[in-house]
Amino acid sequence: MALVSKGFVGRRRDDDGRTPPGQYLTKDFPVLAIGPSPSVATDTWTFQITTERGESRTWTWDEMAALPHERPTVDIHCVTKWSKLDTTWTGVSLDVLLGGLETDAQYVVVHGFDGYTTNLPLEDLLGGKAWLVTEFDGAPLAREHGGPARLLVPHLYFWKSAKWVSRIELTEQNEQGFWERGGYHDYGDPWREQRYQGD
Numbered sequence: 001m002a003l004v005s006k007g008f009v010g011r012r013r014d015d016d017g018r019t020p021p022g023q024y025l026t027k028d029f030p031v032l033a034i035g036p037s038p039s040v041a042t043d044t045w046t047f048q049i050t051t052e053r054g055e056s057r058t059w060t061w062d063e064m065a066a067l068p069h070e071r072p073t074v075d076i077h078c079v080t081k082w083s084k085l086d087t088t089w090t091g092v093s094l095d096v097l098l099g100g101l102e103t104d105a106q107y108v109v110v111h112g113f114d115g116y117t118t119n120l121p122l123e124d125l126l127g128g129k130a131w132l133v134t135e136f137d138g139a140p141l142a143r144e145h146g147g148p149a150r151l152l153v154p155h156l157y158f159w160k161s162a163k164w165v166s167r168i169e170l171t172e173q174n175e176q177g178f179w180e181r182g183g184y185h186d187y188g189d190p191w192r193e194q195r196y197q198g199d
């Protein structure tokens with residue numbers, strides 16, 4: 001009698017291989033932050049991009065709202081090991097915000113209104129891979145998740161997606177942010193399990 005175990009052919013997962021190594025899927029949306037959520041009013045909100053040459057661009061809430069928006073549906077992966085599939089956001093592509101900027105910078109430091117910082121290569125904000133988002137699931141982004149506006153960089157661990165985003169600083173050198181100084185990885189690719197420096 002042939003004994004055929006499904007285990008031999010690999011257990012089929014319902015995620016089609018969309019869960020990076022070491023991650024589990026959740027339907028919840030956990031909240032993680034280094035401190036209390038700052039209160040950021042949209043009537044005084046501004047978002048700024050500064051370059052290594054000392055140039056800057058600033059948008060008010062209404063100016064940001066007037067830009068073309070996209071509605072990406074993406075998977076997100078937190079270094080604390082939860083992943084969430086098919087999350088839908090509304091926001092402005094970083095390609096729009098960075099377009100035509102004169103810079104030789106290869107890195108960015110992203111700043112939040114709570115004093116949070118995180119670093120990544122400039123390239124990872126370009127090419128349809130990153131958004132400044134103001135809605136989750138078709139509703140205004142909740143304050144605990146970074147409302148009124150956060151960065152969304154879903155191809156990297158979620159700590160790179162700065163909540164309450166205030167400024168993106170273009171830098172020539174790689175300058176570490178809050179978690180990166182604390183030992184987390186400078187790049188943070190979930191598919192290569194780049195959780196900590198040296199991974």
Ligand SMILES: Nc1nc2c(c(=O)[nH]1)N[C@H]1C(S)=C(S)[C@@H](COP(=O)(O)O)O[C@H]1N2
Binds near residue numbers: 033034079113114161
């Ligand atoms: N401004 C700011 N952004 C932040 C953080 C923070 O403390 N402050 N925490 C980061 C971390 S560690 C994670 S995992 C995600 C969590 O986002 P969530 O609370 O919406 O799940 O936000 C990231 N962005």
Ligand SMILES: [Mo]
Binds near residue numbers: 032079080158159
């Ligand atoms: Mo995190």
